[in-house]
Amino acid sequence: MARGLSRPSIINTRTARNFIYKLMEKNKTLKLIVTGGAGFIGSHLTDKLIEAGHDVIIIDNLSTGKKSQINKKAKFVKADIRELTKIKPHFKGVDYVFHLAALARIQPSIINPVPPFEVNVQGTLNVLIASRDSKVKKVIYSASSSSYGDQKSLPLKESMMPGFKSPYSLTKYVGEEICNLFSKLYGIKTVSLRYFNVYGPRQLTTGAYATVIGIFLKQLSQKRPITIVGDGTIERDFTHVSDVVKANILAMKSGKSKNGEVINIGAGKKYSINKLASIILDFSKTVSSKETELQARLTGYVPPSYIHNKQTASATRLDPVLVTAIKEKKVVFIAPRPGETRQTLADHSKAKKLLGWEPTITLERGLKDLINK
Numbered sequence: 326m327a328r329g330l331s332r333p334s335i336i337n338t339r340t341a342r343n344f345i346y347k348l349m350e351k352n353k354t355l356k357l358i359v360t361g362g363a364g365f366i367g368s369h370l371t372d373k374l375i376e377a378g379h380d381v382i383i384i385d386n387l388s389t390g391k392k393s394q395i396n397k398k399a400k401f402v403k404a405d406i407r408e409l410t411k412i413k414p415h416f417k418g419v420d421y422v423f424h425l426a427a428l429a430r431i432q433p434s435i436i437n438p439v440p441p442f443e444v445n446v447q448g449t450l451n452v453l454i455a456s457r458d459s460k461v462k463k464v465i466y467s468a469s470s471s472s473y474g475d476q477k478s479l480p481l482k483e484s485m486m487p488g489f490k491s492p493y494s495l496t497k498y499v500g501e502e503i504c505n506l507f508s509k510l511y512g513i514k515t516v517s518l519r520y521f522n523v524y525g526p527r528q529l530t531t532g533a534y535a536t537v538i539g540i541f542l543k544q545l546s547q548k549r550p551i552t553i554v555g556d557g558t559i560e561r562d563f564t565h566v567s568d569v570v571k572a573n574i575l576a577m578k579s580g581k582s583k584n585g586e587v588i589n590i591g592a593g594k595k596y597s598i599n600k601l602a603s604i605i606l607d608f609s610k611t612v613s614s615k616e617t618e619l620q621a622r623l624t625g626y627v628p629p630s631y632i633h634n635k636q637t638a639s640a641t642r643l644d645p646v647l648v649t650a651i652k653e654k655k656v657v658f659i660a661p662r663p664g665e666t667r668q669t670l671a672d673h674s675k676a677k678k679l680l681g682w683e684p685t686i687t688l689e690r691g692l693k694d695l696i697n698k
């Protein structure tokens with residue numbers, strides 16, 4: 326070998342080989358499963374994966390998902406993740422699995438804790454078994470920020486001990502632990518993405534599985550008063566669905582996270598429900614005060630004192646839009662609900678470091694887009 330020219334090291338050769346594999350994978354059509362692909366987040370994720378040229382199999386039992394949301398280019402398997410024998414054959418030859426199917430809300434889980442344990446725990450175990458047996462490259466699991474419960478400090482970091490305030494939050498955490506255990510025990514790659522209050526087009530607007538933004542926008546569109554739970558001071562970190570979809574795709578591609586990694590996916594800014602209502606009310610001038618009074622009488626809830634007291638209202642630093650709306654009876658305060666954490670706010674530095682993920686859509690912009698549509 327000529328002087329000055331060094332022999333290529335093994336590390337360099339391996340790095341080059343990995344780089345070439347990555348390039349090949351980049352342009353390859355992948356075979357993917359999205360469980361819960363007929364649901365709110367899963368349908369958006371499916372659309373993006375298909376747009377990128379991949380083959381997607383949706384596994385969904387349509388319990389909360391909708392047929393109309395299923396991408397026509399996806400293969401749809403109507404099946405229940407609680408039935409391993411029914412779902413397992415579809416995992417053959419699959420590269421990556423996005424596991425979103427779940428009974429995904431707090432309140433119904435408090436009323437009846439059995440179904441969320443069956444779906445979110447047994448169902449997740451089945452998805453992991455099927456993925457392991459078919460040698461899937463990675464399972465990307467949809468976890469929940471509700472597993473933090475009430476912590477002493479903010480922002481919420483992945484290293485914090487979990488705390489559970491509802492069966493739902495516990496089942497979602499058990500799902501993370503199943504992923505972690507399968508990674509350690511069987512070597513299957515997994516990553517758990519803890520979402521913080523996801524919103525966007527297709528979110529459920531009615532029924533027990535509706536989310537707060539969905540409910541507010543529905544009430545707005547029907548010219549009904551906005552119903553704020555409790556005193557409206559609980560705070561949430563709202564994350565746009567398109568940012569959550571991006572996180573999933575980055576998590577599929579990323580080689581940086583270790584097996585069983587848990588990563589926060591949240592916008593990193595918190596808003597009280599009162600503030601959220603103010604932003605939404607700002608776009609609206611159309612609420613019937615008669616309906617508001619009727620609703621208040623029907624719920625029988627005694628609203629916070631600042632509704633009647635202008636001075637307290639400013640003392641609690643309510644947005645002027647909300648103060649006016651309260652006076653004009655455009656909002657109704659209804660009884661607080663159990664199981665809700667006081668505050669959520671994501672520390673998303675790990676997502677940035679490991680996935681190169683950052684939120685791109687502010688709540689104000691996301692809401693404007695939703696209302697304009």
Ligand SMILES: NC(=O)c1ccc[n+]([C@@H]2O[C@H](COP(=O)([O-])OP(=O)(O)OC[C@H]3O[C@@H](n4cnc5c(N)ncnc54)[C@H](O)[C@@H]3O)[C@@H](O)[C@H]2O)c1
Nearest residue numbers: 361363364365366385386387388389390405406426427523
């Ligand atoms: N939306 C949020 O704010 C949020 C926050 C944190 C975590 N997550 C998680 O994200 C995931 C998706 O949530 P989403 O908001 O899109 O909910 P969603 O209810 O719209 O979607 C869930 C989907 O799973 C399907 N499903 C339910 N049980 C099933 C079963 N037994 N077998 C097969 N399919 C079944 C439903 O039909 C539905 O299509 C869930 O795992 C949820 O826990 C959501």
